[in-house]
Amino acid sequence: MGIENRRAKRIAVSATIQLKELEVIHEGQQIEKKKPVDVDVIDISETGMGFASPVHFEKDTFFDANIHFDGMGTVHAVIRIVRFDEEESKENHYVYGCEFVGMNTEDKFRLNVYRLVQESKIENQNESQANQQ
Numbered sequence: 001m002g003i004e005n006r007r008a009k010r011i012a013v014s015a016t017i018q019l020k021e022l023e024v025i026h027e028g029q030q031i032e033k034k035k036p037v038d039v040d041v042i043d044i045s046e047t048g049m050g051f052a053s054p055v056h057f058e059k060d061t062f063f064d065a066n067i068h069f070d071g072m073g074t075v076h077a078v079i080r081i082v083r084f085d086e087e088e089s090k091e092n093h094y095v096y097g098c099e100f101v102g103m104n105t106e107d108k109f110r111l112n113v114y115r116l117v118q119e120s121k122i123e124n125q126n127e128s129q130a131n132q133q
Contacts, residue, residue, distance in 0.1 A: 010043040010050065011118045017041055019063040046112055048099040054092045057081050069114045078102030
């Protein structure tokens with residue numbers, strides 16, 4: 001594994017979201033959009049997330065993402081692929097890192113609440129396991 005470049009702590013999550021590539025308009029002509037793709041979220045932070053996809057994407061590709069958290073609603077974000085993890089990838093299972101480049105204030109708040117709740121659950125589980133030993 002290389003040098004850690006992340007600006008925020010990520011927490012492991014298990015979720016599936018759908019990515020829709022942003023529509024590109026070139027010289028007044030609309031370019032055909034690709035179909036939405038379901039991807040598996042691996043981890044998430046306030047600044048980005050890691051995910052695995054059955055489809056290979058190019059670095060610096062932008063997507064609309066709707067991330068649903070149980071009991072917390074849905075967070076809408078525009079993401080940009082910033083990393084392709086060749087070591088973790090294999091045929092039909094490509095691993096990426098992305099950054100959030102567009103998210104409204106309410107969704108940022110919702111994401112941070114979700115992250116804090118998950119971190120608290122992990123801490124409580126770790127304390128409980130330590131007390132049992």
